Amino acid sequence: MAEQNGIIQLKNIDVTFHSEGKTIEAVKDVSINVNKGDVFGVIGYSGAGKSTLVRVINLLQKPTSGTVVVNDQNLTQLSAKDLRKARRNIGMIFQHFNLMNSLTVYGNVDFPLRDSGLSKAERKQKIDKLLDIVGLADRAKNYPSQLSGGQKQRVAIARALANDPEILISDEATSALDPKTTTEILDLLGRLNKELGITIVIITHEMDAIKQVCNRVAVMENGQLIEEGSLLTIFGNPKKQLTKDFVNTSTHIGSVLDEIRDSGIVDKLSGRLIELNYIGDSTNEPIVVELYKRFKVEANILFSNIERLQNTTVGIMLFALTGEDDKVEAAIEYLNSLNVNVKEISLKKEGE
Amino acid sequence: MADLVNKFLPNVVANWEGDNGFVVAIWQTLYMTFVSAFFAGIFGIVLGILLVVTADDGITPNKALYTFLDKLVNLFRSIPFIILLAVIGPFTRLIVGQTIGPTGALVPLVIGTAPFFARQVQLALVEVDHGVIEAAEAIGLSPMKIIFRVYLREGLPELIRSGTLTIISLIGLTAMAGAVGGGGLGNMAISVGYQRFENDVTIVSMLLILVLVFVIQGLGDFAVRKLEH
Structure with missing residues (x-):
């Protein structure tokens, strides 16, 4: 530089x-x-x-x-x-x-x-x-x-x-x-x-x-x-909270998360909520298919946002993983091994 | 027509011409108004600009100068004009060599009007969008160029508006100066019309002053309309 x-x-x-x-x-x-x-x-x-x-x-x-x-x-x-x-x-x-x-x-x-x-x-x-x-x-x-x-x-x-x-x-x-x-x-x-x-x-x-x-x-x-x-x-x-806030407002993931929390949809699916961030040419579909093939874990995509920034793909995906507990655990480990950012999202509302 | 004028305005006819007549009085009023407006205009604009640029948020802040000018303007604005006329008599004689007549009235008229106009100029220029001033600074203009090319240009309609207002209040002052020896239509109305009970003279003097005021107001409004976009 x-x-x-x-x-x-x-x-x-x-x-x-x-x-x-x-x-x-x-x-x-x-x-x-x-x-x-x-x-x-x-x-x-x-x-x-x-x-x-x-x-x-x-x-x-x-x-x-x-x-x-x-x-x-x-x-x-x-x-x-x-x-x-x-x-x-x-x-x-x-x-x-x-x-x-x-x-x-x-x-x-x-x-x-x-x-x-x-x-x-x-x-x-x-x-x-x-x-x-x-x-x-x-x-x-x-x-x-x-x-x-x-x-x-x-x-x-x-x-x-x-x-x-x-x-x-x-x-x-x-x-x-x-x-x-x-x-x-x-x-x-x-x-x-x-x-x-x-x-x-x-x-x-x-x-x-x-x-x-x-x-x-x-x-x-x-x-x-x-x-x-x-x-x-x-x-x-993004590292700092304010930066995340700006990014979230832009991708609308913030408001989607609020809705998911309020609707209780993940409880119904009895799954765990995962946020995936990636830069570059990973795409949603293979990951979802792979999770099912390898672990028999279903990934319900709740939200997905893909943007082209300076000719590079930047994506965010939010899904609920449902399946047997140890399989879900293994699936999350698998995700972590990929070239993506994985974050499990707590469903508790802020301040609770 | 002539008969009617003779019948209803006998004293106006009698006082129309001659050294102390209406024609001379009209010229005296115009002379006092415009000569003092010219000088008061120059002093007022310079003072007004200085007040704007030296203020805290001005383009060349200068607290000492601003405070001094601000107080000076307030001081002279506070002195009742009729007293100012008397107080500055010696100074008037120093400048124009006489204290009576239209020329003798010029000095107090200028001193009485300039601070008033300076305030008006200040108010007009402060209204100029600060963002435009900032843009001019960002472009690299010197303070002098900002004054001439931004303040005076953008503030011009408002300056003309306050100039019109000032000239009209100045006409009022010429009438007062006239009453204490300055001549003009004010003198006509008081020392001829009022003191000799020639009411028609008073009324015609007033009407002539009103005509002058309306003409100036009309010209001012016209200029402002032409300039505003």
Whole structure:
């Protein structure tokens, strides 16, 4: 792993706010290394400190301590003027778009270009190209108030790309959008990553957004980074409870488990409830068939979720095993010997 | 028509022309209003911008400067205008060389209006979406460029609205300044109409001031409608 030469290196970042005598530690000792070409996702509930953390990347938020190195430049040591120059290499989009209402779509994309030294004709060429990339070429003369949320975010993306940044920060950029528009915007970000090679940092509270575009994920809770890794390891093998919660919400296994507990279906089947997680090309059917062939143990599949993440299959399966006690025990042992994660789930409700 | 005017507004006709007539008074009121609006506008915008950018959540926080300006604005806003007129007499003479007449009224009018307008400017600019300011910072704009290209541009409709309000309240102040020697329609209404019991003069003075107010309000509203998207 190229841990030491990422395009964004945050080291031991602390951000502490003082207000009305109270001290709030928004970010506590967080280190992140984002490699060039990554789509890096930061997930956490609101108040976890993720927005504060990404604002440190372009120093919109000055860290209380720690170093910020972007493109081998230590931003905390730059003069105000050099920092403004460095910021041009870091595009940013926001939850509420933050467009100028007094300017047209064209004017908004032109906004960052006014200081670029390009001639008016060169700027026009560039703006037309950018509007084309985000699919709004026919909306150049409209004002933001005449656009839908998704269109506004596309304008904001075009504006963020105007100075050809190598990095794009997306601060909850899809949180104010409906699911279909969210998918479209995330697709666009994914395309920009592939076609322009732009490094993207996405903050969100939705695992689905992470799943769709990110290749690496960091999970934040109470200002701390509690888990970090590739999308596949985070999704297929989450370690911390919060990470599991996010994954469970995304696969819906959480709500399924609740239903199973309430319905008492496993008692009726008089079996044991097993959760199976796997990454790669194992599939459900052979396992179920194999269990019956070898142990005469029936596996009733109660839930199954298979996703393709970055061209790899990630699956979750929930089944009740019924059969003679020692056979079931042997079956579980057999499962453990396979290249899958096996977990027996207690049917007691939490807190009981 | 002429007969009717002569019959119902005899004193207005008698006082229409001449050194102390209506025509001169109208010009004096317009002169006092617009010259002081110009200067109060400049001072008010500069002060208002400084109040916004030096505030705690502004783009260049400066607690000392903010507190000083904030107190200064409050102080001058607290002095009743009629007393301000008298108190700053020597200062007025220093600046414009006289304390009476429309020109003598300019200094107190500017000093009386600028703090009021500064507050209005502050309120208008604080309303500019903080997210847009943040986006401009992220783009790499300097504070000066953020003031001109974001604050003043995004806040323009609201600035015009408060500018209109300020000019209208300024017209009220010119009437007061007129009554103590500034001239204009306020002087006409009081020292001619009121003190000589020529009621038609008072009423016509008032109507002329109302016309001025309506025209300014109409222009302001029109500009705001054109600018808002």
